[in-house]
Amino acid sequence: MVNTEYFSGAYADFSRAAMSGDALCLRADNLACVRGLRVVFADLNFAVAAGGILHVSGANGAGKTSLLRMICGLLAPAAGHISLSGNTALARQSHYLGHADGLKNTLTPRETMIYESRLMAAHEACAPEDLLAHIGLAKQADQRVGTLSAGQRRRLALSRLLAAPRPIWLMDEPYTALDTAGRDLVDTLMRCHAEAGGMVVLAAHEAVPLADAQLVLDA
Amino acid sequence: MVNTEYFSGAYADFSRAAMSGDALCLRADNLACVRGLRVVFADLNFAVAAGGILHVSGANGAGKTSLLRMICGLLAPAAGHISLSGNTALARQSHYLGHADGLKNTLTPRETMIYESRLMAAHEACAPEDLLAHIGLAKQADQRVGTLSAGQRRRLALSRLLAAPRPIWLMDEPYTALDTAGRDLVDTLMRCHAEAGGMVVLAAHEAVPLADAQLVLDA
Amino acid sequence: MTGRPIAMWPILRALFARELRLVLRGGHLLPVLAFVFICVMLMPFGLGPELSLLQRLAPGLLWVIMLMAVLLSLDRMFQADFEDGGLDQLLLLPIALEGAVIAKICAHFVGILLPVLAAIPLAGLLLNIHPDAVLPVLATLLAGAPALVMLGAIGAALAVGVRRAGLLTVLIVTPLYVPVLVFGAGGLARALAAPGMLDVGALGVLGLISMASLFLAPPAIAAALRAGLR
């Protein structure tokens, strides 16, 4: 279902990096998270190599969302640090898809996509038509985002991942509100991304067969 | 895990109705839904008897949310009608748990519960302590709702169902953001409610073993 | 259906209490009062610090400030409910939506506008208002406030979910404000021209408008909110 062509050109960069041996590696050392007056987790260590998919799980409130936000710099770690092959400023290396999707209700899906790709400085702007069909919103292209169904919104939010290539994908419960086809779409996107040399960290309560490593946070 | 005592007293009313033979029955006749300029579904017929759990499924945008909102009167049907044993004004017979949870960020979980039970005119106000422990928010009782994690919010929203007994529960993707224990909690709540003579209509993309009927909407 | 009759009054009270708490959370009293005094502080800079001039202008300025406070505070009154699904829950309450609307508006009135009204005499002092003018100002403001609030709430309800809400608000609400202002600030000016006595006529008309809006606005607001459901 997913047209892997989207990945070919733009992804050449970090695929090449992956092949040339100095592959990217995302690692966290002794990471700790404090929210309010509570220590959510501490002494967390993990590494994700290029092409890796890490599944973070744990009970409600265990700190999954906090971890993902820390990786892209939206939350400062209370201790420890995170780096991508030595680089610690990861905001521009990451796509973050959170519980709140950052979509604007008064735009249409088409407009959202066009702006998204311009804002991400996509080198070749993708044709919104193709992408819309791709994520299953062809019919809703010119409806206001505020009137989309929950799953349709979620699909639109996914399109941000394709706006520009970035090595790290952080996905917080990406299957939420999606039907079977939608879940397959997410899986395909993640697989393509990993194959192109990217890395994925996803938080989910369900099993993720695609993942090649699991991190369990205990509350 | 769920203390079924919550259901005993207050639920006497419609359990008695169920036993006395003139049981409640929720039925939809020739229901149609139009959103914007699109017919979402038409000629929908179904019935849920007291104690029944109906699982509504269908692709994203198939109209599950619209259907639930129609049942409790938040959306007017384009055609057809819905009734509970002949009664067509169901707003005060239903609990609706939608994609948006109606929680107030500046209150604490404890306050939320107290107000909720007063607003629903609960005949005997439940003790918030018990209920909080019940839904797994004992530790977060006095934290602002705005700082809860996604699953913790969801659990708090569930507590509204217990604020006062109402025969119809409308649950839109109730498993969203919940961990395994949370999903079990939802199942237990639904089972208790059905056993007490209530009825549940839930929309979900995953399988729901508990349901005794399924309605598939096709987009 | 559950067999027992439901008493409306405790529900309205609970809703009022919750809304008042939402309004007051985070010490809103301080900011509202500060707002009034800040407006007062800005005036002399705009108009020049001449005390006698300020004295003459004070009553009208106080009306404008009150209007601003209403506009600012009611502005997004229903927006949060609309966005977080709270509006759905309001509709499912065991009371009529009109009642819920009234409870909400009362909470805003008590939590925000009463303190403003209470601060008006002191604000007037800073504007060097004539002592004889304090009473008429308060009287007209009190008589007119319900109308201002109800009209503001209609605007806020229209702004929820209705497309082109801005235009609608301007077309519907602004013309309604005009009579209130005419009788409020205008009657005030006349009252002050003949000092020592209240302009009972204007006050009566203001009161009438307020009464009318107390009865007519809630259904309009409820209808606007229902129209805004998605």
Next chain:
Amino acid sequence: MTGRPIAMWPILRALFARELRLVLRGGHLLPVLAFVFICVMLMPFGLGPELSLLQRLAPGLLWVIMLMAVLLSLDRMFQADFEDGGLDQLLLLPIALEGAVIAKICAHFVGILLPVLAAIPLAGLLLNIHPDAVLPVLATLLAGAPALVMLGAIGAALAVGVRRAGLLTVLIVTPLYVPVLVFGAGGLARALAAPGMLDVGALGVLGLISMASLFLAPPAIAAALRAGLR
């Protein structure tokens, strides 16, 4: 990391275009314009119908009205972004947050405040302003507006995620407005006392304050937004 350099300019332009569209679709312009005209309409009632007095006060009143319009419109500038997760996405853009902030502010300026500025001469007409005074009023407003907007945005950013953010913004921002108003309305009054000529000194100071705030405010705003992340 992807090897190719990223051009900042097109991103800023795209962000500006998007925000402008959001502002225009949000229907914020009309209520602000309505507010301006309500204020203007109200003044004769407050001040009495004496045309000469109105004429004298018009410039100062226009300044105060403009200031309140800016406050009203900036109030929730960053709140929506905060609530819907858009703020997170702003932080992940390939440009500095400071740049994004400037683009957003420019969009608000163009979408709301330029039209308000354009309406000022008309509003002045209703206040019976002296024709010679229109140009100085507009000139000082234009020179001072950037400062008003930037300072307002600092307040809006500080109050992000806070309950009743609007009023807190007012409380934070207005004290900062006083110097601008002093040079704006004050300089204006002096300019009009010697008719036919602009008070270049006050205009220069206003311009300086505006320039300073153009440079100093964006880092403060960005820092405030970062502090507001949850």
Next chain:
Amino acid sequence: MLERLENLSALYANPRRFMNLAARVHTPLWLVAVGVLAFGLFMVSGVPDDYQQGATVRIMFVHVPAAWMALFAYSFIFFASLLAAVLRHPLGYLAARAAAPVGAVFTLVALVTGALWGQPMWGTWWVWDARLTSVLVLLFIYLGYIALWEAIDDYGRAARATSILAFVGFVNVPIVKFSVDWWNTLHQPASVSRFARPALHADFLYPLLVMGVAFLLLFLAITLTRLQMEVLRQRLRVRQSAG
């Protein structure tokens, strides 16, 4: 739990050394402050009536030190926030938070005594001149600063946001100080601080200076007490939420 939190986050550091020092300094500081204040009041009671102002001149001995402290307290907040931001040490934020209400009260005292003095001297309680207004602005900045602290629950967020406001609001301090020089005001310009040739008679000058020192000590003592309370409250909150 507490240990864990303190080790993890700079914001929750337990300033043990500071608390020990504070416990030792606390009582002597209060004693000296009260002593100097008593001495100052004694000196003030001996001041002769002014030939122009009569007994109302005594308002000066409260008004002027209070006005000084209003400015000093804000500068204190500014530098404390700056230190906290630069050194990444939370004590600065706590100190700034502790000082704010104290500064606001001094500002209020300066305003009220000024108004009381203005009635006999200028024939009015209030005028909108640059000095008076900039002090009113200062009060509002204090209030905004306090309101912002109260409005944000999360301690770290509140600390960062309020420090930004403290920096921005600092521009008002020189305006208050120099307003009398920059604009033509009713209020009189600095007469004490021109030390080379003080324009004030020694009979007035020395009591005024003693009162100034007394107010400074009072400010430091109150702020220190509030700061200790702030640290203890923070510790208590952690304990409670941990267990």
